[in-house]
Amino acid sequence: MFEGQPKGLYALALANTGERFGYYTMIAVFSLFLRANFGLSAGTAGLIYSVFMGAVYFFPFLGGMVADKYGYGKMVTLGIFIMFIGYLLLAIPLGGDTFALIFMCGALLCVSIGTGLFKGNLQVMVGNLYDAPELQGKRDEAFSIFYMAINIGSLFAPTAAVRIMDWAQNSLGYSGNDAYHFAFSVACLSLVVSILIYYAFRSTFRHVEGTSADKVNETGEVVELSRQETRERIIALVLVFAVVIFFWMAFQQNGLTLTFFADEFTAKSATGWQGMSFNVLNLVAIILIVYAAFALFQSKTTKARAIAGVVILASLGFLGYMYVTTSNQVVSVSAPIFQHFNPSYVVMLTPVSLAIFGYLARKGKEPSAPRKIAYGMVVAAAAYAIMLFGSLGLPTPDEQRVAGDAAAFVSPNWLMSTYLVLTFGELLLSPMGISFVSKVAPPKYKGAMMGGWFVATAIGNLLVSVGGFLWGGFPLWVVWGVFIVLCLLSAFFMMTMMKKLEKVC
Incomplete structure (x- = not known):
């Protein structure tokens, strides 16, 4: 998995990890902040949330076009500084009046533009590392590792958001609404770490910071794509973009309707193993066991296997100690904390997915990237089928709000299971999709095509608001059923x- 990868991959991945930690710390509480601070309805909060998410993923298209002309490295650096300004403005508590709302929108615009310059172009640079003939076969693995690093950043974000808000309220005496701004300030600090990592290890990827106008063939010679081949590749990419719109529409409900479900319909406490799952340190211990287990069987030296064995025993010992000392305690469950399950599952399952596809590749049976994307849509539909069954018999959100002591609550296991299955779909679709774009995009339009992937994500994020508008008078099975149908239709189209798609692979 990690063998033979260029050092530049890890430098770029770590720089992205810092930025993603800050972003997801903000996202973990953003929709709740909109309703608490400004008194917005679920639909209005969902609209602002989805417009912001759409902008975050639309601007990479423009950022990619600019970078194709002026260089990827310059745009990445500029993007970090603009994002920093945006998060700094968000960290200023101004109350809940109209001026504060306008001020917040200006801050969100800065974050969106900065992300547009940073995110897509950083991924183009990762892809460019693998244009060398000897590295082309490692491209899919590289983007899986890169994607795993993103989720390491987001894994700790919900816990950081909840803990810093608790600290602001309980230790510093800030109001609940003002405490949200402390969570936003974490993003500022994370960007400082990100830029320090970027420049500390810049020598490992400096050669891919410029533009990439030509394709290098297997002999190292520069070749030009014909107009027909360029057209075929762009058409194939656009078809993929059209499909992934509906995946992101469904997936990004984790910050909206799934968070609303966690807040309004899910039990507020847990015990035993279930309660332990809400402590991020326990999830980290499980992650260490997974990676050490792979190292135990794949390492080539006795010393490496011994270290892996020690890590497994230590992690199991830690989990055993935590169970003995905390399993009888009642753990308070807050809605934002559910968002740490998806990134933890991504980190846990990445080596598993790579092992499975590596085995299939050796047998000559590995599915193509477009086929993996189609399978990912089916799996996403299955995830929302879990939510549908878990919601049967529950009142509508409007009825739940006025139910008082008669309100109905379900086990956190429904959401935890949904996130697990949704993560399987994500691993089939997102890193493979990014790798596909990096491989297929005509060299002169790499930035723009990677930006196109994010435009599709942006449109999907704009459609996230559909969930917010459904949240209220409709039965919950209708809300989840909409996403099931859209995912299945997208898979069928794919x-x-x-x-046509596999022709350009």
Whole structure:
């Protein structure tokens, strides 16, 4: 998994980890902040949330076009500084009046523009590391590792957001609404770490910071794509973009309707193993066990296997100690903390998915990237089927709000299971999709095509607001059923286009 990868991959991945930690710390509480601080309805909060998410993923298209002309490294650096300004403005508590709302929108615009310059172009640089003939076969693995690093950043974000808000309220005496701004300030600090990592290890990837106008063939010679081949590749990418819109529409409900469900319909406490899952340190211990287990069987030296064995025993010992000392305690469950399950599952499952696809590749049976994307849509539908069954018999959100002591609550296991299955779909779709774009995009339009991937994500994020508008008078099975149908229709469309897509792989 990690063998033979260029050092530049790890430098770029770590720089992205810092930025993603700050972003997801903010996102973990953003929709709740909108309702608490400004008194907005679920629909209005969902609209602002989805417009912001859409902007975050639309601006990479413009950022990519600029970088194709002026260089990827310059845009990445500029993006970090603009994002920093945006998060700094968000960290200023101004109350809940109209001026504060406008001020917040200006801050969100800065974050969106900065992300547009940073995110897509950093991923283009990762892809460019693998244009060398000897590294081209490691591209999919590289983007899986890169994607795992993103989720390491987001894994700790919900806990950081909840803990710093508790500290601001309980230790510093700030009001609940003002405490949200402390969570936003974490993003400022994380960007400082990100830029320090970027420049400390810049020598490992400096050669891919410029533009990439030509393709290098297997002999190292520069070749030009024909107009017909360029057209075919762009059409294939646009078809993929059209499908992933609906995946992101469904997936990004984790910050909206799934968070609303956690806040309004999920039990507020847990005990035993379930309660332990809400402590991020326990999840880290499980992650260490997974990676050490792979190292135990894959390492080539006795020393490495011994270290892996020690890590497994130490992690199991830690989990055993935590169970003995905390399993009888009642753990308070807050809605934002559920968002640490998805990134923890991504980090846990990445080596598993790589092992499975590596085995299939050796047998000559590994699915193509477009086929993996189609499978990912089916899996996403299955995730929302879990929510549908878990919601049967529950009142509508409007009825729940006025139910008082008669309100109905369900086990956290429904959300935890949904996030697990949704993560399987994400691993089939997102890193493979990014790798596909990096591989297929015509060299002269790499930045723009990677930006196109994010435009599709942006449109999907704009459609996230549909969940917010459904949240209220509709039965919950209707809310989840909408996402099931859209995911299945997208998978069907993808399969009908498979020959055209696999032609350019």
